[in-house]
Amino acid sequence: MYVAVKGGERAIDNAHAWLAEERRGDASVAELGVAQIREQLSLAVNRVMAEGSLYDPDLAALAIKQARGDLIEAIFLIRAYRTTLPRFGASHPVETSAMRCDRRISATFKDAPGGQVLGPTFDYTHRLLDFKLAAEGEVADAPEAPPQPGPTPHIMGYLNREGLIEDEVPDEATPPDLTREPMELPADRALRLQALTRGDEGFILSLAYSTQRGYARNHAFVGELRIGGVGVEMDIPELGFAIELGEITLTECETVNQFKGSKTEPPQFTRGYGLVFGQTERKAIAMALVDRALRWKELGEEDQGAPAQDEEFVLMHADNIQATGFLEHIKLPHYVDFQSELELVRKLRREAEGSAAREAAE
Template identity: 75%
Template sequence: MYVAVKGGERAIDAAHDWLDRARRGPAAQAVLDTDQIRDQLAIGVARVMAEGSLYDPDLAALAIKQARGDLIEAIFLIRAYRTTLPRFGAALPVETEAMRVKRRVSATFKDAPGGQILGPTFDYTHRLLDFRLMADGELDRDDTDGTPPDPGAMPCVDAPAKPALPHILDFLNRDDLIEAAAPDEAVPGDLTREPMELPAERPLRLQALARGDEGFLLGLAYSTQRGYARNHAFVGELRIGTVAVEMDIPELGFAIEIGEVELTECETVNQFKGSRTEPAQFTRGYGLTFGQTERKAISMALVDRALRWAELGEDDQGAPAQDQEFVLSHCDNIQATGFLEHIKLPHYVDFQAELELVRRLRASVEDPAQEGAE
């Protein structure tokens, strides 16, 4: 056994060395810098921060580099690092209405106050490979005739963000056509410090969804649109921008700004015919995540609305997206990865026991007398 253990250690060390060489790539190539990952692979960085529950673009870029682009592995690294950090206190709730917006669209109001702001998005691009990106250097953004584009017609991605804009759904709220967004005065629990107990209140559900796997939530959200919960929704507003983070300092007696974060916020407008407890009105779904993660935010809002069936007095249709235990217990990709990937680790004793059982069962069928003798 000692020899086997020592041999295993040598094999593991060799695997680590091989991983380091594979991560580095050919020596003739330049080393991939974390600044490049942070700035040029910003969507991946945002996902790692959102599902890792830690807002730090530099560390998220480092995790992506270390994980060779495996985002779930990078999320695991970020969460593991997060557990080592001291906790000094809690920030005040961020005011998303004061967000400095760089993207803001609505599928419900064409002439929304403040206007539609397309921002940096793939929504209007052709899904064709751009082979110019394989060339060295940056893309030539000039027109084919050499004339630079009109700055007014082609705003720069790095243009200043718009000032604070009101939430679009507030205009529906004024006419009492949508449920009021009444804030919960109770201090919400912290999913990262206390285990979740089911059934969970909405604040904890939203925390779990914000940390949940984007692909899993996307599949659940899609299922609600296909009839599994009859969750027909409109994007009332999708906004991306930066908000100030403030913290109350007891020694000072007032709150101070300690930084800012980039967020994606989605509010959906959902059809609702009324129920035994609520009048006919529109209802809301909500999603809020770190960085530019709009697919995740929209998915989160749809699943949030599906999970609210009980509080709105709706009937349980038995849809997966309506089942708290199913959604909240399986949306976390780190838990799922740990349970899934553990089966590739040694299970020699377990398998030998199963193998012996199968042999005995087969032998008993082939020789019934042997079974009686036993």
């Protein structure tokens, strides 16, 4: 047994060494630096920060490098590191109305107050490979940076002047922290939103797409999508007032959904909401659609039996780290379990063959 264990350790050490070699790749090619990943693969970095629940572009870039580009593995590394960090306090809720928007669009109002800012987006690009990017040493001419706009009010407020959209009353209670406490169902909206923003982008996207295809009858308009910098403030007891710790980039999406009314609510528009670290607009839009689908009960709607309306199904399967752990554990040794299964199948086959032989003899 001791020899087997030592042999297993050597095999694991060799696997680690081989992994490091594969990660480095061809030594004749310049090594990819963390700064390069942070600056040039920023959308991947944003996803790792969002689903890893830790806003640190440098650490996210390091995790991507260590994981050889496997974003779920990188998210796992970030979450594991996050558990080692002390918590000094809680920041104030961010004021997204004070966001300095790099991108801000609305699909509901052409002449949105404050204007539409297209920003850096793939929306208007041709999906054709640009082989000029493969030319080594090429540097594109950078356009002059536009002046940063000041605080931009939310478009939904203008729609609500006519009372056509539901009011959102802020909940003064401190929401539960999904990173420190296990999820309990049924979950309130604050907890659901935490789970969705940490959830796997592909899973949330698929659920959102299902709502658009009729599985929840969730036809939505993007009331506003904005991306930009927001200051983070925290109270300092020694000073007696709050100070700004820094600025983070967020993507916020508010959707407008038609609502025919219920026994308690008049016909009006309702809301879906998404808020994610970094420039992650696809995730924010998908999150808003799923958020709205999960609100069917509180709005007095009929349960359509759609997957996106099933709170337990959505929240318990959205986390890619939990899913990965449960999925990949089956590749670990299960020798004893399989031998018992194998013996059971053999026994059942013997019994079936014996029964068949008796029936033939009769």
